[in-house]
Amino acid sequence: MANSKQSLLDKIASRSARIGVVGLGYVGLPLVVEFARSGFDSLGFEVDAGKAEAINRGESYIPDTSTQLVTELVAAKKLSATTDFTALKDRDIIIICVPTPLRKTKDPDVSFILAASEKIQATLRPGQLIILESTTYPGTTDEVLRPMFDETDLKLDEDYFLAFSPERVDPGNDKFNTRNIPKVVGGVTPASTDVAVAAYSAIVESVHRTSSARVAEACKLLENTFRAVNIGLVNELAQLCHTLGIDTWEVIAAAATKPFGFMPFYPGPGIGGHCIPLDPHYLSWKARMHGFEARFISLAEEVNSRMPEHVVELVTMGLNKHRKPVNGSKILIMGVAYKPEIDDMRESPALAIIEKLQKLGAEVSYHDPYVPEIHLEANDEHIQGIDLSDEVVSNADCVVIVTDHKKIDYGWLTRYAQLLIDTRNATRALVGERVAGKIIRL
Numbered sequence: 001m002a003n004s005k006q007s008l009l010d011k012i013a014s015r016s017a018r019i020g021v022v023g024l025g026y027v028g029l030p031l032v033v034e035f036a037r038s039g040f041d042s043l044g045f046e047v048d049a050g051k052a053e054a055i056n057r058g059e060s061y062i063p064d065t066s067t068q069l070v071t072e073l074v075a076a077k078k079l080s081a082t083t084d085f086t087a088l089k090d091r092d093i094i095i096i097c098v099p100t101p102l103r104k105t106k107d108p109d110v111s112f113i114l115a116a117s118e119k120i121q122a123t124l125r126p127g128q129l130i131i132l133e134s135t136t137y138p139g140t141t142d143e144v145l146r147p148m149f150d151e152t153d154l155k156l157d158e159d160y161f162l163a164f165s166p167e168r169v170d171p172g173n174d175k176f177n178t179r180n181i182p183k184v185v186g187g188v189t190p191a192s193t194d195v196a197v198a199a200y201s202a203i204v205e206s207v208h209r210t211s212s213a214r215v216a217e218a219c220k221l222l223e224n225t226f227r228a229v230n231i232g233l234v235n236e237l238a239q240l241c242h243t244l245g246i247d248t249w250e251v252i253a254a255a256a257t258k259p260f261g262f263m264p265f266y267p268g269p270g271i272g273g274h275c276i277p278l279d280p281h282y283l284s285w286k287a288r289m290h291g292f293e294a295r296f297i298s299l300a301e302e303v304n305s306r307m308p309e310h311v312v313e314l315v316t317m318g319l320n321k322h323r324k325p326v327n328g329s330k331i332l333i334m335g336v337a338y339k340p341e342i343d344d345m346r347e348s349p350a351l352a353i354i355e356k357l358q359k360l361g362a363e364v365s366y367h368d369p370y371v372p373e374i375h376l377e378a379n380d381e382h383i384q385g386i387d388l389s390d391e392v393v394s395n396a397d398c399v400v401i402v403t404d405h406k407k408i409d410y411g412w413l414t415r416y417a418q419l420l421i422d423t424r425n426a427t428r429a430l431v432g433e434r435v436a437g438k439i440i441r442l
């Protein structure tokens with residue numbers, strides 16, 4: 001063990017360790033770039049040949065990772081990508097960043113992790129460190145990955161090392177990135193933790209060590225469950241405030257003046273993205289396996305998943321005040337990505353809102369500066385986004401702000417809209433002005 005471990009630690013210290021990142025998406029690409037930027041020979045492994053080719057041409061397809069940086073690193077021969085998984089054998093440190101979706105039954109789907117791990121298992125050799133970064137239930141690294149690698153003749157801590165480190169990257173966040181977000185790292189053994197901590201310490205500002213991989217896995221699920229539950233709480237408050245005729249946003253702003261014991265969360269049209277709607281299910285599934293019902297998670301999901309319906313009710317109510325039915329009304333959706341400044345449509349509540357409005361007979365169009373086309377699964381329809389103009393806005397019977405991208409001039413939008421449903425408080429600066437009457441806020 002001492003030799004393998006010391007040899008890996010030496011390679012990390014001298015930046016001669018060769019890095020492999022499996023899965024070059026929102027998580028994997030920024031990560032492999034960070035290793036390359038820190039001087040490591042870094043190779044990304046992708047099943048999508050288009051992505052691997054883009055990297056090798058020096059192009060980024062993730063908004064937070066600049067093409068200029070990718071071009072420089074590829075030219076410097078620090079960064080490349082491949083679809084040839086036999087090259088895993090040459091890597092000293094391999095990090096798995098593949099998707100972890102849910103099955104239709106809302107059970108965890110770890111098939112991508114298994115597929116990636118089978119490739120790693122096939123070429124596993126002494127002196128390799130494997131780290132799982134995909135969000136998953138506590139026990140995956142110990143109970144699923146370790147047995148696979150132990151099936152080879154290689155011994156944990158003698159030949160190979162194994163750890164889990166949750167990814168906390170927040171796409172679209174210009175303050176926090178891979179380098180300055182503290183990294184939580186837990187190995188399946190202390191020796192594995194040592195090597196994994198050393199690897200991340202070479203590229204991030206701060207590393208937090210946990211006593212096991214399970215703690216690191218559970219930590220990620222706590223973080224995202226915390227958000228899902230708190231968003232559920234304010235979404236329920238928003239519906240309650242609507243009934244009581246109180247402005248939710250003003251209530252939250254007032255509460256946020258308390259310098260301790262309160263952290264503001266904001267309501268919205270529903271939760272989206274690959275993490276917050278999915279990750280809590282990984283925890284509740286594991287809980288169920290042990291006869292434990294995670295009630296907060298179920299309740300938060302119930303409240304959050306009803307928000308698109310609530311938005312449609314606000315649209316119906318607003319149109320009703322204008323003596324118009326939803327059926328036949330022109331409705332313009334502003335922003336469809338699941339959050340501002342990104343192009344990610346995964347689990348976006350905009351899709352549910354559009355489908356519900358279409359079902360009621362509305363003529364729905366959308367504008368999103370980041371998303372040129374969307375696909376509606378219910379009727380397998382592709383819709384192109386439209387350009388904005390004074391006419392487009394004023395011709396709509398109702399405009400619904402679903403995602404508050406910064407590029408939009410909300411003063412202009414409000415001026416031309418007949419009726420505006422604001423689910424993000426994007427028009428806060430305008431409240432109190434003459435336009436307030438035509439805005440309905442969540």
Ligand SMILES: NC(=O)c1ccc[n+]([C@@H]2O[C@H](COP(=O)([O-])OP(=O)(O)OC[C@H]3O[C@@H](n4cnc5c(N)ncnc54)[C@H](O)[C@@H]3O)[C@@H](O)[C@H]2O)c1
Pocket residue numbers: 022023024025026027028045046047048051097098099100112115116133134135136167168169170171274275
């Ligand atoms: N997106 C986020 O904001 C975020 C934040 C924190 C954690 N996570 C977690 O990180 C993981 C990855 O998420 P993501 O958003 O980067 O997903 P993604 O879909 O953007 O990227 C995953 C990539 O993996 C590739 N892939 C799939 N199977 C593969 C395989 N067997 N071998 C090689 N490549 C393969 C896909 O082609 C894709 O490019 C998930 O577990 C997610 O929950 C995501």
